[in-house]
Amino acid sequence: MINLKEKFQDISLIFWTYLLILIGLLLLFSASKGVITREGFFLKQCMWVIGGTVIIGFLKNFDYRHLNRISTFLYFLILFFLLLVLFIGHGRASRWIKLGWFNFQPAEFAKIVVIITLSAYLSRRDVRRFPVFFLSVIIVGIPFLLVLKQPNLGTAFIFILIFLGIIYEAGLTRKQFIFLFLSALFLSPLLWFIMRDYQRERILTFLFPQRDPLGAGYNLFQSKITIGSGGLIGKGFLQGTQTKLAFLPEYHTDFIFCLLAEEFGFVGVIVLLLIYFIFFKTIIDIISSTSDRFAKLLGAGIFTMFISQFTINIGMTMGLFPVVGIPLPFISYGGSSLIVSLISVVFLVNIKENSLMF
Numbered sequence: 001m002i003n004l005k006e007k008f009q010d011i012s013l014i015f016w017t018y019l020l021i022l023i024g025l026l027l028l029f030s031a032s033k034g035v036i037t038r039e040g041f042f043l044k045q046c047m048w049v050i051g052g053t054v055i056i057g058f059l060k061n062f063d064y065r066h067l068n069r070i071s072t073f074l075y076f077l078i079l080f081f082l083l084l085v086l087f088i089g090h091g092r093a094s095r096w097i098k099l100g101w102f103n104f105q106p107a108e109f110a111k112i113v114v115i116i117t118l119s120a121y122l123s124r125r126d127v128r129r130f131p132v133f134f135l136s137v138i139i140v141g142i143p144f145l146l147v148l149k150q151p152n153l154g155t156a157f158i159f160i161l162i163f164l165g166i167i168y169e170a171g172l173t174r175k176q177f178i179f180l181f182l183s184a185l186f187l188s189p190l191l192w193f194i195m196r197d198y199q200r201e202r203i204l205t206f207l208f209p210q211r212d213p214l215g216a217g218y219n220l221f222q223s224k225i226t227i228g229s230g231g232l233i234g235k236g237f238l239q240g241t242q243t244k245l246a247f248l249p250e251y252h253t254d255f256i257f258c259l260l261a262e263e264f265g266f267v268g269v270i271v272l273l274l275i276y277f278i279f280f281k282t283i284i285d286i287i288s289s290t291s292d293r294f295a296k297l298l299g300a301g302i303f304t305m306f307i308s309q310f311t312i313n314i315g316m317t318m319g320l321f322p323v324v325g326i327p328l329p330f331i332s333y334g335g336s337s338l339i340v341s342l343i344s345v346v347f348l349v350n351i352k353e354n355s356l357m358f
């Protein structure tokens with residue numbers, strides 16, 4: 001029987017999730033009032049929130065342990081879509097499959113599917129054994145390469161972080177983990193030779209911001225200006241100038257954090273970071289509350305996905321990371337990202353409600 005404290009944790013995760021979504025909708029509404037009209041984006045996001053809420057309503061009573069049984073099917077299904085998008089994908093970098101008014105982005109759904117598949121595989125095996133570890137690399141490596149081929153370097157990098165998060169929770173020793181991390185770090189320069197020209201330009205701009213301030217470095221300079229212009233308490237809701245006058249591109253997606261900083265200032269940023277902190281802390285509490293190995297691995301993967309996207313998105317807007325197309329969870333515009341995030345949250349709630357306690 002679930003006691004009141006446990007029930008509060010379930011409600012708390014849903015509460016903080018929808019509070020973040022509400023903040024995102026307010027920011028998107030503000031973004032829609034600039035010189036570039038974006039009312040369609042705001043209305044679509046509202047529809048995706050409603051659709052995502054309906055989906056998690058159906059999944060609320062779904063026992064997460066069933067995911068263990070269907071993980072292989074889900075894995076090959078998402079590989080099919082990742083291959084399909086390379087041939088019929090449209091939009092920037094051909095990352096979307098158009099399904100009516102909804103642009104389906106397989107790479108976003110691949111993240112949660114990889115988490116499920118790798119968690120199911122390692123829940124019954126010892127990752128410290130080389131054959132198990134090698135197959136784990138294959139499980140993540142295939143979708144990683146397909147997403148990298150789109151090209152979508154930012155999302156592909158998230159797969160690496162998810163892999164590291166899950167295998168660490170699975171029992172890889174600290175020494176093995178550090179060795180693996182350092183090996184990946186030293187081998188990462190090889191990516192330079194398979195990157196597209198614009199991706200190399202982003203890396204160079206990150207390392208040398210002054211080399212092209214009106215070209216490749218424009219977004220980074222404008223994001224810093226926008227964040228700094230908010231001051232302590234911001235310019236006020238709907239009063240942003242850097243974003244309203246479209247000096248900062250993509251302020252409804254990748255750079256939506258800048259919009260919040262401009263209109264609500266340092267105080268608004270601190271409030272947002274506090275909400276995210278409570279959100280992440282609640283996930284950690286849920287992971288710690290279960291003794292089910294599959295649940296722990298699944299929760300660790302979801303936690304890694306969320307905190308990686310959060311850290312990279314905010315870091316890139318502040319010039320701490322190269323500019324990549326990583327959305328801010330629950331806040332940036334995007335239907336695929338929002339629905340995947342909501343599904344991930346309902347899985348966590350389901351873990352809390354249905355995992356066996358020993």
